[in-house]
Amino acid sequence: MTSYKNQKKLLAAVDCIIFGFYEQTLKVLLIQRGFKPEEGKWSLMGGFIQPTEGPDQAANRVLSSLTGLHGVYLEQLHTFGDPNRDPYERTLSTAYFALIDIQQYEKQITEAYHAEWFALNELPELIFDHEDMITMALEKLRYKAALHPILFELLPTKFTIPQLHGLYESLYNTSLDKRNFNRKVLSTNLLVKQNDKEKTSSKKGAYYYKLNKKSYKNNFQAFLTMIPVPVSFKTM
Amino acid sequence: MTSYKNQKKLLAAVDCIIFGFYEQTLKVLLIQRGFKPEEGKWSLMGGFIQPTEGPDQAANRVLSSLTGLHGVYLEQLHTFGDPNRDPYERTLSTAYFALIDIQQYEKQITEAYHAEWFALNELPELIFDHEDMITMALEKLRYKAALHPILFELLPTKFTIPQLHGLYESLYNTSLDKRNFNRKVLSTNLLVKQNDKEKTSSKKGAYYYKLNKKSYKNNFQAFLTMIPVPVSFKTM
DNA sequence: GCAAAAGTGTTCTCAATACACCCATGC
DNA sequence: GCATGGGTGTATTGAGAACACTTTTGC
Numbered sequence: 149m150t151s152y153k154n155q156k157k158l159l160a161a162v163d164c165i166i167f168g169f170y171e172q173t174l175k176v177l178l179i180q181r182g183f184k185p186e187e188g189k190w191s192l193m194g195g196f197i198q199p200t201e202g203p204d205q206a207a208n209r210v211l212s213s214l215t216g217l218h219g220v221y222l223e224q225l226h227t228f229g230d231p232n233r234d235p236y237e238r239t240l241s242t243a244y245f246a247l248i249d250i251q252q253y254e255k256q257i258t259e260a261y262h263a264e265w266f267a268l269n270e271l272p273e274l275i276f277d278h279e280d281m282i283t284m285a286l287e288k289l290r291y292k293a294a295l296h297p298i299l300f301e302l303l304p305t306k307f308t309i310p311q312l313h314g315l316y317e318s319l320y321n322t323s324l325d326k327r328n329f330n331r332k333v334l335s336t337n338l339l340v341k342q343n344d345k346e347k348t349s350s351k352k353g354a355y356y357y358k359l360n361k362k363s364y365k366n367n368f369q370a371f372l373t374m375i376p377v378p379v380s381f382k383t384m
Numbered sequence: 385m386t387s388y389k390n391q392k393k394l395l396a397a398v399d400c401i402i403f404g405f406y407e408q409t410l411k412v413l414l415i416q417r418g419f420k421p422e423e424g425k426w427s428l429m430g431g432f433i434q435p436t437e438g439p440d441q442a443a444n445r446v447l448s449s450l451t452g453l454h455g456v457y458l459e460q461l462h463t464f465g466d467p468n469r470d471p472y473e474r475t476l477s478t479a480y481f482a483l484i485d486i487q488q489y490e491k492q493i494t495e496a497y498h499a500e501w502f503a504l505n506e507l508p509e510l511i512f513d514h515e516d517m518i519t520m521a522l523e524k525l526r527y528k529a530a531l532h533p534i535l536f537e538l539l540p541t542k543f544t545i546p547q548l549h550g551l552y553e554s555l556y557n558t559s560l561d562k563r564n565f566n567r568k569v570l571s572t573n574l575l576v577k578q579n580d581k582e583k584t585s586s587k588k589g590a591y592y593y594k595l596n597k598k599s600y601k602n603n604f605q606a607f608l609t610m611i612p613v614p615v616s617f618k619t620m
Numbered sequence: 621g622c623a624a625a626a627g628t629g630t631t632c633t634c635a636a637t638a639c640a641c642c643c644a645t646g647c
Numbered sequence: 648g649c650a651t652g653g654g655t656g657t658a659t660t661g662a663g664a665a666c667a668c669t670t671t672t673g674c
Binding site: 544581585586589590591 | 650651652653654655656
């Protein structure tokens, strides 16, 4: 160990893996870079950490500048710092992943950034190590969502159980028994049944539910075991 | 988003939370700083990320320079970057936690660094945000160890089931039924019984076991549920 | 009246828990 | 011979998994 003097400084950035769910599919929001280097290529939304902010703040700033959203679910994932990860200049990047309700973000902003949603099996070519970041984010999301009731963050305030069911099936690329699934989610006491129904995706219509926010906050740590346990868990 | 020009660079460091287990207690290895600022105070072992290395390499370098160990369990925990976390100069620090077999590290090295083992409830005052780092590392260790067979990394090659039992009890600060515990660990098929016994801690002696390395590698992702589930899980 | 999705109950199996006694040995 | 820690078996309970039919309604 040595003193602070003579230590090389480096650029520090954040990158956001922004997940959204629509058309029964989990997607990520990518932008087409409007600046060099790699202009025109696809990448995660990112930005440099400014002198007055910490990484969390930087990630929040970046996220809300792209989506217009504040207070959404945002969690630090991992710091990537291979000396050659950015061929133009040594840059450390701390990746964050965000879960947003796709119905609430401001479309005009994302359009101004040339942002688009991509299904996870249809990703375009990405700059640097951004594909690794997405892979790791997806693994962590799978891991967490199997244990904690986190996926509600991807749904609108009012949602139906079949929607939630589809979300789990999409994330784990599996099929889950409807009856067992319903019983399990309802047994958490996290859901409050509404009186109205969502009628676009079926004739019968599915009841809307809302999150019981208080119970959600208290039970977030609670285990769920929504998913039959050994579903492709990678190391966290 | 902006180009690379005019972006402020900052110092980037790593800090290692090094866990060890002896005297039936989980401990962390701390050093007494031999340089300014904060000379003489206790801190985690750390170092700056060099131009030719990534954070993982830096953490490995720092860890082995203190312990003499290579190839031990080391995992990135979190990046701390509050603008004021280091009052002397803006520094980003990526924290790593390591699990070592306390019998294998080289004592002369740690002594040269004025390093000492501290039980987690007897920590001295630490510089900067190092206490937060330890708290977070402990939470993550608890979380992971409840789900994955990770604690073997803290034990010597040959260990007894009562030792393992004590380790779990120490980490979770709880008591676990001996019979159920034995049944569970043995049912994982991770352990290979040896013919000799450890005789210092009892008259009867306890059989030594070794890890089945192959099975360990294959089953590391496997869930364990060694711990009654809702044991103080904080968000990961 | 039929297609399409929503909603609901029961049985079985297995794993988690609780719990108490015998064993081996050093002193 | 007794104190100390090591080692083992059983009965009960609850949760997860498998599984099929009825309901509603737009067309």
